[in-house]
Amino acid sequence: MYDAEVNFKFWGVRGSLPSPGKDTNIYGGDTPCLEITAPKSRIILDCGSGMRRLGNALMENPDDRETFILLTHPHFDHVCGLPFFTPIFIPGQHFRIGAAEPHDMRMLMPRLFCRPFFPVEEAMLGSDIDYFQPAPHGEAMLNDEIKLTTRPLNHPGGCTGYRIEAYGVTIAYCSDTEHVDGETDQNVLDLMQGADLAVYDSSYTSQEYPNHVGWGHSTPNEGIRLAELAGAKRLALFHHNPTRTDTQMAAIEANAKEQFAGAFAARDGLELTFQAAAVAAA
Numbered sequence: 001m002y003d004a005e006v007n008f009k010f011w012g013v014r015g016s017l018p019s020p021g022k023d024t025n026i027y028g029g030d031t032p033c034l035e036i037t038a039p040k041s042r043i044i045l046d047c048g049s050g051m052r053r054l055g056n057a058l059m060e061n062p063d064d065r066e067t068f069i070l071l072t073h074p075h076f077d078h079v080c081g082l083p084f085f086t087p088i089f090i091p092g093q094h095f096r097i098g099a100a101e102p103h104d105m106r107m108l109m110p111r112l113f114c115r116p117f118f119p120v121e122e123a124m125l126g127s128d129i130d131y132f133q134p135a136p137h138g139e140a141m142l143n144d145e146i147k148l149t150t151r152p153l154n155h156p157g158g159c160t161g162y163r164i165e166a167y168g169v170t171i172a173y174c175s176d177t178e179h180v181d182g183e184t185d186q187n188v189l190d191l192m193q194g195a196d197l198a199v200y201d202s203s204y205t206s207q208e209y210p211n212h213v214g215w216g217h218s219t220p221n222e223g224i225r226l227a228e229l230a231g232a233k234r235l236a237l238f239h240h241n242p243t244r245t246d247t248q249m250a251a252i253e254a255n256a257k258e259q260f261a262g263a264f265a266a267r268d269g270l271e272l273t274f275q276a277a278a279v280a281a282a
């Protein structure tokens with residue numbers, strides 16, 4: 001028997017547009033990219049600009065984990081790092097790339113790696129890529145370690161929320177999504193139920209939100225409400241507005257912690273380690 005470790009890392013936490021600069025150094029300016037590792041598997045959630053640094057890290061410290069790249073939806077901020085993810089160009093590397101319906105990565109990849117937008121065409125990628133397409137509302141085992149639950153989120157053009165479970169550790173990823181005032185989004189609740197970590201779209205403050213109804217994003221207060229209802233242990237405010245300075249982020253984070261002790265604001269490079277259930281050695 002050994003204790004399986006499940007690790008989590010934020011490589012990009014900013015929404016809409018990369019926003020580097022002196023005002024965003026602390027929380028980070030890269031767009032969404034998350035990494036979950038279990039002993040035999042790696043799940044990369046979204047391919048925002050933070051994926052470039054993840055690729056560099058994997059080039060420096062390669063391993064033989066089965067690697068899944070899972071996209072919520074193909075808005076620019078969630079795909080712009082993929083053409084700069086070095087391992088995808090390297091022969092011998094293997095990736096399973098998927099997005100739930102209505103998105104199909106097999107169709108989208110040739111449009112992303114396509115001239116005149118990018119010089120390298122999809123057929124020229126050196127790595128070995130398998131495509132898959134989970135159902136938008138379902139449960140499936142990705143392999144013998146990882147259980148994936150999907151639910152549709154409320155976002156223009158369609159978006160999928162993911163719940164990843166491995167060795168009793170549960171991580172819910174709910175970005176990009178908008179709440180409806182006075183209603184509870186059962187799909188988000190399903191994903192967050194009892195989660196060790198819930199990552200939630202917190203693009204707007206409650207004061208800003210009324211001017212952005214229909215834009216597909218939510219607030220820290222709604223994240224806190226849903227995390228409490230779902231019994232989630234920790235809540236990461238995520239998809240920070242590109243105009244938000246570190247000073248403003250710190251105030252939002254402090255306010256969230258006052259309401260919910262497990263709340264924090266996601267920042268680039270933040271790592272969490274979860275001690276998972278003991279498993280029998282193979």
Ligand SMILES: [Zn+2]
Binds near residue numbers: 016075
């Ligand atoms: Zn986004």
Ligand SMILES: [Zn+2]
Binds near residue numbers: 073
């Ligand atoms: Zn989006």
